[in-house]
Amino acid sequence: MPNPQDALPLPPRPSLERYRKLAKELVKAGKSHDGNAISEWTNRWIETLAQRAGSKPSLADANRTESFAREKLAEKCTLTNAQFVIARSHGFESWPKFTRHMEALTRENSSVGRFEAAADAIVTGKLSVLQRLLHEDPPLVRMRSTREHQATLLLYVAANGVENYRQKTPKNIVQITNLLLEAGAEIDATANVYGGGATTLGLAATSIHPELAGVQEPLLQTLLDHGATIDQPRTAGNNHPAVLGCLANGRTKAAAFLASRGAGLTLESAAGIGRLDLAKSYFNDDGALKPSATRKQLESGFRYACLYGHTGMVEFLLERGVDPATQGDDGQTGLHCAVIGGHLNTVKILLQHNPPLEMKNIYGGTVFGQTLWSAAHGGDPEIYIGIIETLIAAGAELPARHVPVNPRIDGWLEQHGSYAEPNWYWFGEEPRSNAEKDELGNY
Known part of the structure; x- marks a missing residue:
């Protein structure tokens, strides 16, 4: 199933008859002996949507829609399945719900x-x-x-969970939020996203868009001032309470803000925001965990502390016996997490405890491989060269060939005997067409 957030936008003045015709054309493409027929159908549809919306066609949208169409038509190449592909691609659970939405749009007011x-x-x-x-x-x-997420208007201010093309945060979002709340919006209404139970507060706290707009804390304060519940167990989605949800999504400032406003903290979330004073309260004098904390919280909190560079917290937890080889569900160790965050001092502290250097995450990446990936995806080259030097000095294997990272790091690695392979690409990023190659660049 496509992610509901990946919903394609409807064109201005959408026609249900055009969509019925589009579904029939998909069935025809699915029955064609031409292996490119579904791809061509998808590209025409995405290009038409983009033209009518005045935007550039998205290769990600096209690839995602094509993959879903092939999957459903492989099950059974019927009009029902073709209609389902279209409905789901626009964020609706079924073709009947999609058609009801379309019919409603045609009615005046x-x-x-x-x-x-x-x-x-x-x-x-x-x-x-x-x-x-x-x-x-x-x-x-x-x-x-009427879309699958069933969000209220207030939930749209969070710029999270709803359709991606509407995940935007204008500078006046606090005024808009106040307007909605004064008009009677339900402050703790939940949306059917991320497993259900997510509220505006949790979604706004875990969203990058309010943070980039510089309004995240005022927005959160406005919601709290109007009575938003800060400690609902699933408020941030994925069964995460608010602070933990922030940590899982890289919103460390929002995590600290909510903690300062009274959000409950476990050992896991206290470690993640660097609250050493509180973390200490979960241990007895002999270093043993108190019943109020679990081993799972300890290990997850340790990885968060590594990810966000809370070196003092990392040292404290290592002294309390946490295993540096402990892995999360994604296979990342604390050392993997530290290099993702680009924290050289944390890496050095971890290396004093002999963590495994060649242990792989679920993507097949060693710590060194994760370092190159992180450097290639926005990391500061100078910081990552320091991390690379440190890992090699500690015994990490330097491959003879590597996926291209960036000119600075590729040049450094070449001087030390590792050469960038121009035809290699990062996992999941190999271009499938010349157009996609242009969009992705050389990775």
Whole structure:
């Protein structure tokens, strides 16, 4: 199934008849002996959507949709399955729900049309448009989306969990949030995303968009001021409470902010935000864990401390007997996590405890391989050269060939006997066409 967040946008003035025709064309492509027929169908559809929306066609959308269409039509090449592909690709659970949504959009002043317009107004910062819509249709503020996630309008301010093309944070999002709440929005309404139970507070805290817009803390404070529950067990999705959800998504500032506002902390989350004072309270004088903490929390907290460079916390937990070889569900050890975060001092502390250098994560990456991947995906070359030097000095194997990283690191590695292989690509990133090659670059 496609991720509901990957929903394709509907074009302006969508036609249900066009979509019925599109489904029939997909069936025809699926029955064709031409192996490229489904790919060509997908590309035409994505290009048409992009043209009508005035945007560039997305290769990721095309690849994802093509893969899903091939999967469903391989099960059974029927009109029902083709219609399901289209409905799911737009974020709806079924073709009947999709058609009801489309039919509602054609009715003048329908509540569905108003909801869609209000959602667009929220993510584009059009406060006056939102005010007008709420004035004309007061129940709108508690209505839910007809898409799978069933989000209320307030949940759209989080820029998380809903369709990706609406995950945007305008600078006036706090004003918009206040408007919605004063109009009667339910503060702790949940959305059917990330396993269910996610609230606006949890989604906003774990979203990168409010952070990049520089409004995350004011937005969170506004929600708290209006009574948002800070410690619902699944508020951040994936069964995560707020602070832990922030740590799992790289939102360390939001994690610390919520902790300062009274969010509950376990040993795991205390370690993740570097609260050594609180972490100590989970151990007896002899170094043994108290019943209020678990070994799983200890090991996960250790990896978070490594990931975010809380070196003092890492030293403390190592002294309390945590195994540096402990792996998370993704196979990452503390050392893997430290190199992902680019924390050289943490790497040096870990190396004093003889962690395994060649242990692999679920992607097949050793610590050295993870270092190169992290450097290739936005890491500071100078920091990562220091990490590479340190790992090699500790005995990490230097491969004779490696996937291209960046000119600075590739040059350093070549001087030390490892050569970039120009035809190698990072896992999952090998281009499938010349156009995709242009978009991805040389990785």
